[in-house]
Amino acid sequence: MKNLKTTFVLLALSFIALSSCKKEEKDLNENLNPIGSLTLPQNQQSIKLTPANTQATQQFKWTAANAEDGGLILYEVAFDKESGDFSKPVYKVLSDAAGVQPQVTITHKDLTKIAALCGINSSSTGNIKWTVIASKATNKKPGQESRILQVERPAGFVEVPANLYLTGSATEAGDDLTKAVKMKKLDEGIFEIYTTLKPGTYQLIDQTTSSARKFFTEGALVKEGTNTITVTGTAKVYYLKYDFNVATVADAVEVQGLGLYMSAYGNEIGQLTYTSNGTWQSGNIPVVFYQFSWGRDERYKFAMHTSAGIRYLGSSNVNNVSPVGQGAAYFYLNAVSNDQWNNTYKFNPSADNKNVKVVLSLNADGPYTHTVTTQ
Incomplete structure (x- = not known):
């Protein structure tokens, strides 16, 4: 009997809960007014796109739409060709804050993609049409206004290769x-x-x-x-x-030689020979530190002879320390000036009056670097 009473009570409570839920049910109000007006950028505004600059952006703004019940509205900026009617936009993007804010910031890189989708070729100028679509649940309302954005594309590819x-x-x-x-x-x-x-x-x-x-x-x-x-x-x-x-060849030169340059002598004391895979190596190169009144000087860097002149490779440190106890980064190679003393390395003290063998690596396998081995 006790179990029957308990079951009856539970069924009664469930009925009351269901009745309460039915009373609280409301039809979802999807009604909303379209956005008021577009504010940024100005109609017919001209932009020179710089997709290589990751900081270059363009902001789009508009006045907010209104929902009858004051609920949440989402916004999409739609782009189309100048002759398009937004029935099939070439590109759409949610506004900032996951579609809630009446604005969006778009990079020049993405605008370059949009320009290409609108048929604007590289090194060309053309027009893009844009508007804003407001939505609440399944109800979507395109803005009553659209604007033209004139963009100038530089030479270059919309999608640059990730590897080459x-x-x-x-x-x-x-x-x-x-x-x-x-x-x-x-x-x-x-x-x-x-x-x-x-x-x-x-x-x-x-x-x-x-x-x-x-x-x-x-x-x-x-x-x-x-x-x-x-x-x-x-x-x-x-x-x-x-x-x-x-979309350019930024540089193309013949590398005619690579020398080990010793600062105190102001000259190259030995040459390295190219092998393969961006690697040069030397035979035995005699090293004699230069005697100054204050001590013996051991500074060096590399001189690369090209068809466009001599280019120097050296340390990122203007004034360097001894390599003893230093990590691999000490030997990393960087493009440096032709200054006789700055951005040089120092030989290990054991190299004085000895021969050294040098291997220099300029390939994609890791940081540009070199090794010096005392013979």
Whole structure:
């Protein structure tokens, strides 16, 4: 009997709870008014896009829409071609704060993508149309106003490669895609390499598979396509630098030699020979510290002879210490000035009046660096 009473009480409570829920049910009010007006940017405003600058942005603002019940409204900024009607926008983006705020900040990089979707080519100027769509639940209301934004695209690719390789008969790795020579990534869309090129052809690829995007150069421009670059003459060592943000060959010089420069003598005391994969090494180089009145001087750096002149590689430290007890970063290589004394390294004290062997690595496998071994 006790169990029956308990069951009856529980059923009664459940009935009361269900009745209460039914009384509190309300139909969802999805009614809202469209946004009032667009405020930023001004209609027909002109913007020169700089997608390579990660800090470059454009803010879009509008007056808020109103919901009849005061509920939450979400906003999307919609972009379309100048002739479009937003029935199929080429691009949409939620406003700031996950779609709640009546504004959004868009990077120049994303605006460059939008410009491309609207048919505006690189190195061209064109118009983009934009408006704001307000929504509450399933109810969406496009703004009653749209504006034109005039954008100027620089030369460059909308999607820059994440990685870059050289492949082809002219390269150190030949035609085997899986062995393509990787370039060092300096920044988004910027790559460089020290490598040998011999008679043959090569191209740039973004991955070592058959589905890779392919690029080639035409004068100072980088273009996408299956064309190849032809190399003639004898095999030579080159330094190549590409900037896909502006689609240009940023630098291309022949590396004619690499010397070990000793500051106190103001001269190179030995030469290194290129082997492969951005690596140079020396034979035995005699080292004699220079005798000053205050002591013996052991400072050195590297002089790279190119078809465009001498370039120096040295330490990031203007005034350096002894390498004894220092970590691997002590030997990292950086582009430095031709100053006789600054940004130099110091030989280990054991190298005085001895021979040294030097290996210098400028490849994509890690930081640019070098080793000095006393013989």
